[in-house]
Amino acid sequence: MQINVKIKRYNPEADARPYWAEYKLEARGSDRVLDVINHLKWEVDGTLAFRRSCAHGICGSDAMLINGVNRLACKVLVKDLGERITIEPIRGLPVLKDLIVDMEPFFDSYKAVLPFFINDDPPPPGERYQSAEDRAVFDETTKCILCAACTTSCPVFWTNGRYLGPAAIVNAHRFIFDSRDQGAAERLGVLNQANGLWRCRTAYNCTEACPRDIPITRAIEEVKRALLWRGA
Amino acid sequence: MYRGREGQWAFVLHRMSGVALALFLLLHVIDISLVMWGPDGPFNAFLAFYHQWPFRVGLIVVIAGVVYHALNGLRIIMMDFTEWGVRYQAALWYGVLGLTTLIGIPVLWKIVPEILGIA
Amino acid sequence: MARAAAPRTFSDAKATYQTNSELAWWVFMRVSGFLLVFLTFGHLWANNMAFNAGEIDFDYVASRLAQPSVKVYDSFLLLFALLHGVNGLRYSIEDYIQRPQRRVAAKVALFTVAGIVFVLGVMALWTFSFTEMGDAVRALEP
Amino acid sequence: MNRAHKFDVIVVGAGGAGLMAARYAAQHPGVSVAVISKLYPTRSHTGAAQGGVGAALGNVSEDHPEWHAFDTIKGGDYLTDQDVAERFAVEVIEAVYELEHMGLPFNRTPEGKIAQRKFGGHTREFGKSAVERACYAADRTGHMILQTLYQQSIKDRVNFFNEFHVLDMIMEGGACHGVVAYELATGDIHTFHAKATIIATGGNGRMFRVTSNAHALTGDLMSIAYRRGLPIEDPEFYQFHPTGLYKLGVLLTEGARGEGAILRNGDGERFMERYAPTIKDLAPRDMVSRAMYLEIREGRGAGPDKDYIHLDLTHIDAHVIETRLPDITEFSRIYLGVDPIKELVPIQPTAHYAMGGIPTTIDTQVISDGQNTIVPGLYAAGEVACASIHGANRLGTNSLGDLIVFGRRAGIEAAKFAASEGFTELPAGVQDRTRELIDGVRKGKRKERVSHLRRELQDTMQDYASVFRTEEFLSQQVEILRDLQERYECVGVEDEGHKFNTELLEAIELGFLLDNAEQLVHAALNRQESRGAHSREDFKERDDATWLKHTLVYKDGDGVRIDYKPVTLGKYEPKPRTY
Numbered sequence A: 001m002q003i004n005v006k007i008k009r010y011n012p013e014a015d016a017r018p019y020w021a022e023y024k025l026e027a028r029g030s031d032r033v034l035d036v037i038n039h040l041k042w043e044v045d046g047t048l049a050f051r052r053s054c055a056h057g058i059c060g061s062d063a064m065l066i067n068g069v070n071r072l073a074c075k076v077l078v079k080d081l082g083e084r085i086t087i088e089p090i091r092g093l094p095v096l097k098d099l100i101v102d103m104e105p106f107f108d109s110y111k112a113v114l115p116f117f118i119n120d121d122p123p124p125p126g127e128r129y130q131s132a133e134d135r136a137v138f139d140e141t142t143k144c145i146l147c148a149a150c151t152t153s154c155p156v157f158w159t160n161g162r163y164l165g166p167a168a169i170v171n172a173h174r175f176i177f178d179s180r181d182q183g184a185a186e187r188l189g190v191l192n193q194a195n196g197l198w199r200c201r202t203a204y205n206c207t208e209a210c211p212r213d214i215p216i217t218r219a220i221e222e223v224k225r226a227l228l229w230r231g232a
Numbered sequence B: 001m002y003r004g005r006e007g008q009w010a011f012v013l014h015r016m017s018g019v020a021l022a023l024f025l026l027l028h029v030i031d032i033s034l035v036m037w038g039p040d041g042p043f044n045a046f047l048a049f050y051h052q053w054p055f056r057v058g059l060i061v062v063i064a065g066v067v068y069h070a071l072n073g074l075r076i077i078m079m080d081f082t083e084w085g086v087r088y089q090a091a092l093w094y095g096v097l098g099l100t101t102l103i104g105i106p107v108l109w110k111i112v113p114e115i116l117g118i119a
Numbered sequence C: 001m002a003r004a005a006a007p008r009t010f011s012d013a014k015a016t017y018q019t020n021s022e023l024a025w026w027v028f029m030r031v032s033g034f035l036l037v038f039l040t041f042g043h044l045w046a047n048n049m050a051f052n053a054g055e056i057d058f059d060y061v062a063s064r065l066a067q068p069s070v071k072v073y074d075s076f077l078l079l080f081a082l083l084h085g086v087n088g089l090r091y092s093i094e095d096y097i098q099r100p101q102r103r104v105a106a107k108v109a110l111f112t113v114a115g116i117v118f119v120l121g122v123m124a125l126w127t128f129s130f131t132e133m134g135d136a137v138r139a140l141e142p
Numbered sequence D: 001m002n003r004a005h006k007f008d009v010i011v012v013g014a015g016g017a018g019l020m021a022a023r024y025a026a027q028h029p030g031v032s033v034a035v036i037s038k039l040y041p042t043r044s045h046t047g048a049a050q051g052g053v054g055a056a057l058g059n060v061s062e063d064h065p066e067w068h069a070f071d072t073i074k075g076g077d078y079l080t081d082q083d084v085a086e087r088f089a090v091e092v093i094e095a096v097y098e099l100e101h102m103g104l105p106f107n108r109t110p111e112g113k114i115a116q117r118k119f120g121g122h123t124r125e126f127g128k129s130a131v132e133r134a135c136y137a138a139d140r141t142g143h144m145i146l147q148t149l150y151q152q153s154i155k156d157r158v159n160f161f162n163e164f165h166v167l168d169m170i171m172e173g174g175a176c177h178g179v180v181a182y183e184l185a186t187g188d189i190h191t192f193h194a195k196a197t198i199i200a201t202g203g204n205g206r207m208f209r210v211t212s213n214a215h216a217l218t219g220d221l222m223s224i225a226y227r228r229g230l231p232i233e234d235p236e237f238y239q240f241h242p243t244g245l246y247k248l249g250v251l252l253t254e255g256a257r258g259e260g261a262i263l264r265n266g267d268g269e270r271f272m273e274r275y276a277p278t279i280k281d282l283a284p285r286d287m288v289s290r291a292m293y294l295e296i297r298e299g300r301g302a303g304p305d306k307d308y309i310h311l312d313l314t315h316i317d318a319h320v321i322e323t324r325l326p327d328i329t330e331f332s333r334i335y336l337g338v339d340p341i342k343e344l345v346p347i348q349p350t351a352h353y354a355m356g357g358i359p360t361t362i363d364t365q366v367i368s369d370g371q372n373t374i375v376p377g378l379y380a381a382g383e384v385a386c387a388s389i390h391g392a393n394r395l396g397t398n399s400l401g402d403l404i405v406f407g408r409r410a411g412i413e414a415a416k417f418a419a420s421e422g423f424t425e426l427p428a429g430v431q432d433r434t435r436e437l438i439d440g441v442r443k444g445k446r447k448e449r450v451s452h453l454r455r456e457l458q459d460t461m462q463d464y465a466s467v468f469r470t471e472e473f474l475s476q477q478v479e480i481l482r483d484l485q486e487r488y489e490c491v492g493v494e495d496e497g498h499k500f501n502t503e504l505l506e507a508i509e510l511g512f513l514l515d516n517a518e519q520l521v522h523a524a525l526n527r528q529e530s531r532g533a534h535s536r537e538d539f540k541e542r543d544d545a546t547w548l549k550h551t552l553v554y555k556d557g558d559g560v561r562i563d564y565k566p567v568t569l570g571k572y573e574p575k576p577r578t579y
């Protein structure tokens, strides 16, 4: 079918400000949006810039604002969008070129919550034991692929870039609720600060946007309660 | 415009109504405190100022806002303290909207004509 | 983009955080919000439902403020609503004003206004006596 | 930013192998380490691996490393170097425990130990019955490994150069002194001077049309090493997984057929009955892929173009599908709009894994010939390397094991080497080749479109050099590749900018892919037998007398030169591979 694709483009070496470019092309309903922009890049305009790698929703490269919602370009099909497709870079991070944004602030926030396993006891010769129930508590938040779809869909983050954002909280949750980990107090301490957890206004955009179906707001609320009830 | 769903609009409305309420509250305390200067003082002048059209409409919005804000505030509290509050947040929001209308209509039925000076 | 130095290590993290104030305010917003449901609705009922809002005038307000029960009730309302509302406005300032100096300035302005309003409100409720002070105040009028 | 960097150890690639290497190199006191990756580390394709990592922990039932080693050797159709396989089977156990100590959230047994499950080709007592050896974290094992290692590297404060594309290795006097990389964000060229360089850049599946591999898997370093005169070992052994989603290649796990799914051709016939009358759809990967390919070529494919096969799950209980195969259910629903519970899923063999690669010793040192001559300062691990543990055919779950065992070894060995050596002077004009490469494309004639050449490469590789090979087709493909190489000289790019010029890099990557294809096709044409994943219609039998040896392919002017390396045998005598 004939589709109409509008892409917000910006070339820092040529354009003073971003502008909308429109393309008409043939596509199949079963095409991914990634296929569509690949086609544009390969056949129509080689200068179009975006990130991609795995093409099936596992690497987190290609989060974009597609028809008003954050999604992975490789995980949404043309037939679910209709004939008019609008693509913009995700919001709240500096745009570097076309659909490519600066991910460094995002990763800085991620790193701020100490997103690594902390346990200073000498490990046993085999594995540390953990019951299946204890493992299940943080199962959902281990699925994060750091695509930033959540953080850049958050209305608080759009205007307040200092907010750590849902992705950082999700990754903190993954460790705070891991029974083997000993760093919960420090992570909660970080999240307790002005631009941490308490900036979340439960807008749920993050949960709707997450391509991994992580119940993000639920996780955030769990961390809020953990902070509230921790015996400090 | 980001095509967010219930949660996003719940938040936007909550914040807008909250800010409106807070600003109204500041003004309201000021005007009421003007009674200290007596019946011939600035109070009635202020009241007259208030009785201009934009303020009358504004007051109605604020009253509608307080109902929404209060009910959605309760929704937020439920989400913060219970698992099911999060699970049913969208349904709860429709509940908030429904109740806001339900409470709002009779209230406005009574107040609007009074505020607008029709009654 | 202006960002606070982010902790990357355990010791950085320990050094970064000191206060529980955001948590405390978060709790306060919920507690005060819950109380405000009753306080505001009661207030609205008394002044808008049980009374014709269009007819509010000096005598009505003055007579209400003369009652001790109203003084107590409105004091609670004033305290909670003001703290709740001002903290809510602070949230908006944190979110919408990104330049650090402007943010500080906006907060200072907000807290000053709120402080003045609070004093005015308390005075109106407690230092003002319709019979005694009223005449005195009115005598000051030119 | 400074464009000349100096580190004791440089790791190229931030997948499982690269991150593991960086971690262990950094633990050597006083050794500075940097990781260079063309993607953000968490975008690496290790994250796509689902099944698990095989290690004989014996948490569910009795298991021993010897059994694992045997399975690996037999799975590799005896082309596996047996000393490597034996060491691997022991070390992978330690490596899995180490991952657990780094916090990797494995699934758990009822007692709280790491959970394990069965996987194709993994057996007890040398082939008696299937054994639970695959340690897994749901169907996201690769994701968890990648995340866990990246998390640890944040803790260890590893230096990362993300979105830096390595385009050349600095070779001087037969030794490696670092790499040259192109910074995507700025278009600047950086020199990375190192005492030891570890290559961990993953696979090259993008030379085929239908692949489970990411867009980024273009075999860059296999080509760069090749251009720099190093050999590539066993490139003809390329694994095709039978069940990839039609056209997309997205992998549907073998577990589907384990649960009873059936393959059907365009006529609805259960054709595997003809190829493997006894085990039918559960025949080995290479056999099934071959059968599917034949059906399609003989006009019995399904669909309007008769170019795919159906995977039929409709007779399986809906609950089983939803609970045990949630991922493939999601994939086929999203990408094909096909609900496997009610409809047939269109599938196709999908290019999956390169068994061959840059040849190394058991200690991951890169070697330059059949006599194991070591290239000082150069190491390789992961899919890009060939130690050779996978031989002619990799067993499921052994790749993740490979990453952690050999990634770790590479880190330790490289750091040891770096600690004992000084920096040497860099040769003059280290960036010259890189500039030439970039300018060649930038100033190219633009008579050919990169995307069209790449499409032709992928189509022809799929048709003539994939599952199913004959001298006729391979020779034809040699010609086609020569033609494509010629036309590649005439490509160019529209984007003249310097910032995020992804078009430029796609063009360069195509050049790398062409080299990879050349290695594969020549080696495949040369090897006149069928072994593991390499199956020649015109030489159907395995021929141990002549061909029990590794291929080494060298670049030789415009052509290739082929040499051999003996297979390290051991306890296990080559036997016919039956299950």
Ligand SMILES: Cc1cc2nc3c(=O)[nH]c(=O)nc-3n(C[C@H](O)[C@H](O)[C@H](O)COP(=O)(O)OP(=O)(O)OC[C@H]3O[C@@H](n4cnc5c(N)ncnc54)[C@H](O)[C@@H]3O)c2cc1C
Pocket: D012, D013, D014, D015, D016, D017, D018, D036, D037, D038, D039, D040, D041, D043, D044, D045, D046, D047, D048, D049, D050, D051, D052, D053, D142, D164, D165, D166, D167, D200, D201, D202, D203, D212, D213, D214, D216, D217, D220, D221, D251, D352, D353, D381, D382, D383, D384, D396, D397, D398, D399, D400, D401, D403
């Ligand atoms: C869908 C799928 C499922 C799989 N399932 C399993 C399984 O269940 N079990 C199993 O054992 N194996 C499995 N595998 C195989 C296994 O996942 C891969 O072989 C393995 O992850 C490769 O890891 P790696 O570290 O070598 O490379 P990768 O993870 O691919 O990483 C390559 C790295 O190199 C970098 N790089 C590449 N080129 C350059 C360059 N020119 N300059 C700079 N950096 C560069 C990339 O940015 C990347 O960081 C699967 C593979 C696929 C595709």
Ligand code: HEM
Pocket: A200, A201, A202, B014, B015, B017, B018, B019, B021, B022, B023, B025, B066, B069, B070, B071, B072, B073, B074, B076, B077, C029, C030, C032, C033, C034, C035, C036, C037, C038, C040, C081, C082, C084, C085, C086, C087, C088, C089, C091, C092
């Ligand atoms: C009537 C009962 C009320 C309830 C139940 C209530 C509840 C709440 C709650 C729970 C919040 C926190 C929202 C969050 O963290 O996401 C909040 C925010 C706020 N409230 Fe109220 N509130 C009430 C009345 C008021 C009044 C009277 C005012 C004005 C004075 C007010 C002004 C605000 C403001 C400005 C915010 C900040 C909004 C934001 O940051 O999004 N509220 N309210």
Ligand code: SF4
Pocket: A143, A144, A145, A146, A147, A148, A149, A150, A151, A166, A167, A170, A209, A210, A211, A212, A213, A214, A216
């Ligand atoms: S939580 Fe979900 S949306 Fe957010 S970064 Fe992780 S995977 Fe992406």
Ligand code: F3S
Pocket: A153, A154, A155, A156, A157, A165, A166, A199, A200, A201, A202, A203, A204, A205, A206, A207, A217, A220
């Ligand atoms: S969208 Fe933002 S406000 Fe909270 S629930 Fe998600 S982080």
Ligand code: FES
Pocket: A051, A052, A053, A054, A055, A056, A057, A058, A059, A060, A061, A062, A072, A073, A074, A075
């Ligand atoms: S390309 Fe990997 S998530 Fe889309």
